[in-house]
Amino acid sequence: MKAIVQDRYGPADVLRLVDIDVPSPGAGQVLVRVRAAGVDPGVWHLMTGLPYVVRLGYGLRRPRNRVRGMDLAGVVTAVGPGVAGFTPGDEVFGTGAGSFAEYTVASAGRLAPKPATLSFAQAAAVPISGQTALAAVRDSARVRPGQRVLVIGAAGGVGSYAVQLAKAAGAHVTGVCGPTKLDLVRGLGADEVVDYTRVDLPDDRYDAVVDTAGNRPLSRLRRVLAPKGTLVLVGGEARGGKWLQGFDRQLRALALSPLVGQRLVPLIAKESTENLAALAGLIDAGQVTPAVDRTWPLAGAPDAIRHLKGGHATGKAVIVV
Structure with missing residues (x-):
């Protein structure tokens, strides 16, 4: 079969399209014929091995799993024992x-039936970003009807879902994004949209702030948070040292949160059939729609990752296999 592999950490140039053996499903596993695969920042982190802390779990000198990609949509071709x-x-x-x-x-515990209303390309844009947003809005921020929610990075993979999930929960949602993405965020249902090139952040106070951009100090984010509000930190894309990069904010948030009235929550998302089913229900009900930016063929995976890392994506980038 054709696959995108890497034998060392580095930029997108380390990726190669090669022929490898078809894997076999083990106990509790499913073999899937991939029809589409989503591209998210996690792919870039595993490709580059940055920050270095990533390598503790995925291989110190080279990736243990040569094949890149995590999100998928496809057709089951075989199932393993159990x-x-x-x-x-x-x-x-x-x-x-x-x-x-x-x-x-x-x-099998990380798969669910594909939403009937979605194409394979749309469905492949859901799993990681959708479950991350679900964890942020439902589990960490615990958004309720009538609350005011600020989503920073509202046009990105996670942000586009966070806007829709907060609206589905009955909140008043403000999205922060770049000037070319304002219409998209409005179309996702945001009540207000802020162009960060004109205004860094609004002057209002919010019951919940979901920050997917990763480049603002905690002190700045806390100023737009209500005294008893919740700040959810998604990812760590800020510039910094190679060991932690932007993830140092998560550590500082953990240390600071017990000392202040606000809840400062570093997000840890769980991938599960149950969470995917919850998203599928919202999608089939018309409350959530994946925002697919562009699609690439399998051989174009390096370009798709470059496109994402360059900040050009509006919604999700998808590989069509």
């Missing part, structure tokens, strides 16, 4: 171990 609920021919979405390939294996 798998219930999936049979060959089922259309699924979720996350797998190397989805930039014609086939991949995935844990």
Whole structure:
């Protein structure tokens, strides 16, 4: 089968399209014929091995898993021992171990039936970003009807879902994004949209702030947060040292949160069939729609990652296999 692989950490130039063996599903795993695969910042982190703390879990000198990609949508072709609920021919979405390939294996607990209203490309844009946004809005911020929510990076992969999920929860939502993405964020349902090139952040106070941009100090974010509000930090894309980069904010938030009235929450998202099913229900009900920026063929995966890292993506970038 064709797959995008890497044998060392580095920029997108380290990625190669090669022929490798089709994997076999083990106990609790499903073999999926990949029809589309999403591109998210996690792919860039695993490709570059940055920050260095990433390598502690994925390989010190080189990636243990050569095939890149995590988000997927496709068709089940085989199931391993102990798998219930999936049979060959089922259309699924979720996350797998190397989805930039014609086939991949995935844990059955990280797959769910593909939403009937979505194409494979749309469905592949959901799993990681959608579940991250769900964890931010539902689990960490605990957004309730009538609350005021600020989403920073509202046109990105996670931000585009966070806007829609907060609206679905009954909140008044303000989205912060660049000038070329204002219409997209309005279309996602934001009540107000702020162009960060004109105004860094609004002067209002919010019950919840979901920051997906990763480049503002905690002190600045706390100034737009209500005295008892919740700040959710998603990712760590700020510039900094190679060991932690922007993830140092998460550590400082953990240390500061017990000392102040505001809740400062570094986000940890869980991938599960249950969370995917919750998203699928909202999607089929018309409350959430994936924002797909562009699609690339499998051989174009390096360009898709460059496009994402350059800040050009409006919504999600997707590889069509």
